[in-house]
Amino acid sequence: MAIYPIVLAQKTFTHQDNLKYPFEERGLQFGDGIYEVIRIYDGSYYLLKEHVDRLFRSADAVKINLAATKEEITDLLLQLLEKNKMTGDGKVYLQVSRGSAPRDHVFPQGIPANMYAYAQDLPRNLENLQKGVSVITQPDVRWENCYIKSLNLLPNVLAKQEAKEHGCYEAILHRDDLVTECSSSNIYMVKDGDIYTHPATNRILHGCVRMRVEQFANDLSISFNENGFKQEDLFTADEVFLSSSTSEVMPVTMIDNKQVQDGTPGPITRKLQAAYENDANITEGKITHTI
Known part of the structure; x- marks a missing residue:
């Protein structure tokens, strides 16, 4: 580019x-x-x-x-x-x-x-947004002040490279078995119709899109829980998705070579994608018009 x-x-x-x-x-x-x-x-x-x-x-x-x-x-x-x-x-x-x-x-x-x-x-990655992506899990070895968007990104770079070498889009990071975020995005899981994510503490970056996801969830009357979840919970989740400025609301369909449910983006992820597209005034090539 x-x-x-x-x-x-x-x-x-x-x-x-x-x-x-x-x-x-x-x-x-x-x-x-x-x-x-x-x-x-x-x-x-x-x-x-x-x-x-x-x-x-x-x-x-x-x-x-x-x-x-x-x-x-x-x-x-x-x-x-x-x-x-x-x-x-x-x-x-x-x-x-x-x-x-x-x-x-x-x-x-x-x-x-x-x-x-x-x-x-930077064109939108419509194929990944439509079909979802594969990710891996990695230990979170970063410093304690991840809420600062600093230039100290070597642990993030190494985690992202590990994902790349495994043919994956992202690396989900975990600290003491608690999922924090990804190498360059925030991470969420859906269970029984509710969204779960790490609380906005010093251990994660408070993503701008993350704040919008919370707003979208509230507007859609979907429970948005910031009490976190464990690495093992990812493998029994109904849906998993991540968010960032470049990834938007991205479905995760495979984690550590294990399929998330039936391997397709779930209904809550789709609702959030539609809310994102409306909020960003995206009119052409809307993925929520092609599913």
């Missing part, structure tokens, strides 16, 4: 070939930074406010001064799409590091944060 040529760097726009940061950059050397991935449909952001709000929560948690207001960053992100004349489906990656300074574990003083963002095309 090619990056659109105009990139947001600090508070200005430049061609991607001109984006340069010094060798001693804290995001590169320490993973000392935060990020967001924001979905775009038909040239418009989906859940932009929620992503910007979370960016500021992450910045506050790691003591990074963004030197910009929510309104300023929102306006810059809107300009990014306009300058690239983006009209289709895609995503924007936004990253902020603590800045560029001689390497030292202690925070540098008086150094501005480095911020950049770029846009890419």
